[in-house]
């Protein structure tokens with residue numbers, strides 16, 4: 001393996017976003033160490049088919065709760081993209097074990113492994129879930145990076161994913177301030193876009209269900225959407241730009257569920273779309289101005305939707 005651009009590690013390399021960032025890094029001539037939980041599992045086969053993967057991608061078996069396995073994967077890397085985290089699509093019966101341990105303790109393990117291996121930069125994939133759950137934010141005011149989800153509110157409302165992402169992100173940024181490790185975080189909203197992996201992740205399921213569940217009624221929620229390819233771009237930008245620091249909200253489109261369905265119906269009239277929408281009072285708005293100032297841009301929503309649907313068809317999911 002010859003390192004042209006440098007050697008970096010991507011945790012959760014086989015997931016929806018992980019696969020796209022691995023693909024992007026390989027295309028830019030990085031040597032990539034990708035962590036997966038079971039390298040022999042066929043669900044990671046797509047990774048080895050990426051261009052330049054045979055020369056520049058090495059998969060490591062690692063679990064977020066196994067510090068030594070993370071050390072082996074991170075050793076020799078100058079940068080780390082910490083993507084791995086459970087993303088539940090239903091309620092979490094045992095939040096301590098299923099959510100908090102991998103998300104919070106797991107992130108701490110990654111940070112310590114980075115420090116031990118003298119990694120220079122870590123990009124932490126957080127979420128708008130760590131931004132938006134804040135009941136004291138003034139209604140109608142656009143949320144920026146200064147807004148944090150309220151941990152106590154997340155806990156009492158049992159939003160364990162939001163709680164875990166908020167805790168993990170704040171600890172990661174704090175760790176960066178105290179150590180020599182440069183830590184920056186990216187907080188994407190709902191990520192849609194084509195899948196490279198063969199399994200269905202939680203946010204892909206949101207769109208798949210809109211297309212085929214045939215809901216009788218659906219809340220007309222405001223959906224804050226970003227394309228998985230644009231999220232991958234943002235992670236690389238934050239990694240490569242020396243001036244990047246702190247948090248970056250990553251979002252492209254705000255669209256009501258009903259308008260999203262109408263957009264899809266115009267292009268694909270024959271799916272089993274929801275029939276009725278219930279109005280809800282929801283005004284959460286977030287801004288990616290800070291990321292755009294760093295040089296980030298995105299393409300039209302229609303492109304995201306068409307490329308998503310075509311990838312689901314190809315994978316036999318529709």
Ligand SMILES: NC(=O)c1ccc[n+]([C@@H]2O[C@H](COP(=O)([O-])OP(=O)(O)OC[C@H]3O[C@@H](n4cnc5c(N)ncnc54)[C@H](OP(=O)(O)O)[C@@H]3O)[C@@H](O)[C@H]2O)c1
Nearest residue numbers: 012015016017037063064084085086102127190191201203
């Ligand atoms: N999708 C969204 O809408 C969205 C929005 C905002 C932020 N995010 C963030 O983006 C990141 C990637 O999410 P995704 O949508 O790509 O989900 P995904 O496809 O489910 O990927 C999650 C990855 O985390 C890995 N993982 C989970 N628990 C682990 C553990 N204990 N040890 C090692 N690896 C573990 C999984 O590994 P296996 O392959 O071994 O299962 C998988 O690769 C997450 O940090 C998520 O919080 C996602």
